Amino acid sequence: xxxxQAVSDSIAASALAxxxxxxxxxxxxxxxxxxxxxxxxxSFGGLTAVNVEHVEIQRGAITALIGPNGAGKTTFFxxxxxxxxxxxxxxxxxxxxxxxxxxxxxARIGMVRTFQLTKALSRMTVIDNMRLGAKxxxxxxxxxxxxxxxxxxxxxxxxxxxxxxxxxFNLHEKVGDFAGSLSGGQRKLLEMARALMADPELIMLxxxxxxxxxxxxxxxxxxxxxxxxxxxxxxxxxxxxxxxHDISDWVIVMAQGEVxxxxxxxxxxxxQAVIDAYLGAHHEAQLTETGxxxxxxxxxxxx
Amino acid sequence: xxxxxxxxxxxTQAIGIQAIIYCLAAIGLNVQFxxxxxxxxxxxxxxxxxxxxxxxxxxxxxxxxxxxxxxxxVVALVIALILGIxxxxxxxxxxxxxxxxxxxxxxxxVRSIAFKDVLGGAQGLNGKLGQDFHDTNxxxxxxxxxxxxxxxxxxxxxxxxxxxxxxxxxxxxWLLVRSPWGRIVRGIRxxxxxxxxxxxxxxxxxxxxxxxxxxxxxxxxxxxxVAKQSVQPDTFRPExxxxxxxxxxxxxxxxxxxxxxxxxxxxxxLAGTGEFLGQAIQAGWIDxxxxxxxxxxxxxxxxxxxxxxxxxxxxxxxxxxxxxxLDAK
Ligand SMILES: Nc1ncnc2c1ncn2[C@@H]1O[C@H](COP(=O)(O)OP(=O)(O)OP(=O)(O)O)[C@@H](O)[C@H]1O
Ligand SMILES: [Mg+2]
Numbered sequence: 037x038x039x040x041q042a043v044s045d046s047i048a049a050s051a052l053a054x055x056x057x058x059x060x061x062x063x064x065x066x067x068x069x070x071x072x073x074x075x076x077x078x079s080f081g082g083l084t085a086v087n088v089e090h091v092e093i094q095r096g097a098i099t100a101l102i103g104p105n106g107a108g109k110t111t112f113f114x115x116x117x118x119x120x121x122x123x124x125x126x127x128x129x130x131x132x133x134x135x136x137x138x139x140x141x142x143a144r145i146g147m148v149r150t151f152q153l154t155k156a157l158s159r160m161t162v163i164d165n166m167r168l169g170a171k172x173x174x175x176x177x178x179x180x181x182x183x184x185x186x187x188x189x190x191x192x193x194x195x196x197x198x199x200x201x202x203x204x205f206n207l208h209e210k211v212g213d214f215a216g217s218l219s220g221g222q223r224k225l226l227e228m229a230r231a232l233m234a235d236p237e238l239i240m241l242x243x244x245x246x247x248x249x250x251x252x253x254x255x256x257x258x259x260x261x262x263x264x265x266x267x268x269x270x271x272x273x274x275x276x277x278x279x280x281h282d283i284s285d286w287v288i289v290m291a292q293g294e295v296x297x298x299x300x301x302x303x304x305x306x307x308q309a310v311i312d313a314y315l316g317a318h319h320e321a322q323l324t325e326t327g328x329x330x331x332x333x334x335x336x337x338x339x
Numbered sequence: 340x341x342x343x344x345x346x347x348x349x350x351t352q353a354i355g356i357q358a359i360i361y362c363l364a365a366i367g368l369n370v371q372f373x374x375x376x377x378x379x380x381x382x383x384x385x386x387x388x389x390x391x392x393x394x395x396x397x398x399x400x401x402x403x404x405x406x407x408x409x410x411x412x413v414v415a416l417v418i419a420l421i422l423g424i425x426x427x428x429x430x431x432x433x434x435x436x437x438x439x440x441x442x443x444x445x446x447x448x449v450r451s452i453a454f455k456d457v458l459g460g461a462q463g464l465n466g467k468l469g470q471d472f473h474d475t476n477x478x479x480x481x482x483x484x485x486x487x488x489x490x491x492x493x494x495x496x497x498x499x500x501x502x503x504x505x506x507x508x509x510x511x512x513w514l515l516v517r518s519p520w521g522r523i524v525r526g527i528r529x530x531x532x533x534x535x536x537x538x539x540x541x542x543x544x545x546x547x548x549x550x551x552x553x554x555x556x557x558x559x560x561x562x563x564x565v566a567k568q569s570v571q572p573d574t575f576r577p578e579x580x581x582x583x584x585x586x587x588x589x590x591x592x593x594x595x596x597x598x599x600x601x602x603x604x605x606x607x608x609l610a611g612t613g614e615f616l617g618q619a620i621q622a623g624w625i626d627x628x629x630x631x632x633x634x635x636x637x638x639x640x641x642x643x644x645x646x647x648x649x650x651x652x653x654x655x656x657x658x659x660x661x662x663x664x665l666d667a668k
Binding site for chain 2: 117119138139140141143144148149150151155156157158159160164167168169171173174175176177178181182184187191230231233234
């Protein structure tokens with residue numbers, strides 16, 4: 037176990053070291069890509085929602101995908117994970133051609149995503165939601181299902197794993213509650229924890245922080261970093277620039293369906309095209325303002 | 340007014356052969372609709388498959404009933420594949436439309452002149468359909484009748500085996516829905532995309548649920564043919580399916596015992612009001628109704644009751660409100 041930890045630590049570390057030498061321009065090749073997409077295009081009627089020439093996602097790193105509303109980020113997620121069909125294009129996952137593969141198969145080979153509009157199964161309990169995430173369950177097969185002795189012990193270990201994750205995500209007191217009784221932010225957490233039950237190699241999070249309170253955001257940032265340390269590659273969409281700045285190793289910017297910039301967070305946020313298309317000229321000022329508001333409110337709380 | 344007649348008649352029907360047939364159909368629907376969320380509006384086609392398998396194999400081809408049962412199961416599985424493969428990848432409504440159309444297609448085909456030699460046309464198939472089964476009757480030959488329940492020796496044997504079948508299928512459903520398999524289908528009922536995103540082959544699970552529910556429905560048809568020793572095409576109208584849904588909703592969808600409770604209640608209401616109104620008219624208590632109106636009035640009452648139930652207890656009598664199968668949220 038400590039050995040594993042050391043190995044994955046070194047994966048993460050070497051990924052980061054490698055990224056630091058990569059030139060910040062759209063479509064740039066990465067030293068060890070887990071996912072490579074080429075000429076991916078999707079249009080709705082006359083509108084081209086996604087038109088990505090070439091993009092690579094570095095293995096072991098945390099990559100942020102940012103861009104204005106309607107830039108095509110969610111659509112790109114949907115295409116890559118097979119939930120929507122691309123008009124054209126190819127992409128590989130772990131060097132394997134996966135365009136046109138059924139979405140459940142992609143999830144099985146390690147590409148697991150969450151949704152912008154949370155999909156917690158509200159009529160099932162929190163623990164059942166979690167259990168659903170585990171892969172290779174014997175009791176999921178029809179004939180094995182009616183013979184509980186075949187899957188009871190596996191069910192126990194799946195339950196233990198679920199409890200561990202729920203504790204990490206601060207949901208352990210909700211184990212037996214219906215997911216429908218959770219708040220919006222708690223559902224986001226549950227969805228993320230559930231995705232981790234499937235041991236993804238690449239986890240794709242669509243706005244994981246939307247509607248999550250500041251304190252919880254801090255611990256979520258921690259969770260996402262932990263994922264990286266455990267060897268999971270993270271690709272996430274987010275509008276919260278503080279967070280993007282804080283945790284991402286690499287940022288990809290989309291606008292009007294195309295990748296317009298790539299690079300480490302600092303470089304990207306100074307990029308004029310990105311400021312024009314997304315951040316706005318005053319984004320730094322706004323960031324500090326938000327920072328101040330945060331400090332004020334936490335001061336207010338402690339007083 | 341003969342109260343004891345009303346009561347014994349009602350009780351006999353509440354746990355009688357018809358109740359068993361509808362109960363089996365409703366157990367099938369519970370797997371499909373209650374747990375998996377599949378809108379199968381053509382359950383009667385599976386029931387017809389069971390009945391006609393018995394009719395055709397035993398009467399037309401003069402083969403054994405036991406073979407007919409195997410054929411009935413196989414035909415139900417094939418129907419589920421034919422209906423499911425093209426529709427289960429599409430939105431939920433497609434299955435509903437296709438199944439109801441298919442069930443009418445089945446009825447019109449089996450009653451058509453073209454296949455009269457094999458399927459019996461509009462008269463259906465009548466004869467010693469269930470003889471192989473009735474030969475196994477262990478009840479004493481001089482058996483008259485139970486104290487209150489007025490079944491013949493032959494019917495009582497059907498009722499006993501029928502309820503054993505109900506118990507076995509209920510046990511099967513119970514085992515399935517509390518397993519990881521059941522967790523997946525309940526997830527599918529609520530949000531397919533979420534389940535797909537966790538690496539489950541949703542299409543395969545929906546197909547399995549459709550097949551299992553269809554086979555259980557076919558057993559309803561087999562019981563019917565064996566008990567009545569006759570298969571009539573026009574008994575397989577779409578309203579059969581809707582009565583089965585009524586039963587499921589009465590008892591509570593997605594409850595293991597829902598179909599049993601629902602079937603008994605359904606026949607208590609239907610038979611009870613029928614017998615009661617019949618007696619009341621005879622006794623002169625009600626003078627604005629003719630005895631011939633009774634058959635229809637009881638369905639009006641059943642419909643009103645169902646509406647009231649949906650308004651005040653949408654989860655069914657024993658359903659769990661937190662696990663409502665019907666809310667659109
Ligand atoms: N199913 C659809 N039908 C028609 N147009 C669509 C559909 N899905 C997305 N679009 C369009 O495609 C474009 C990209 O949408 P997408 O949801 O990918 O944006 P996004 O980058 O995720 O935005 P946001 O940050 O607001 O979530 C939008 O202009 C949107 O209107
Ligand atoms: Mg989006």
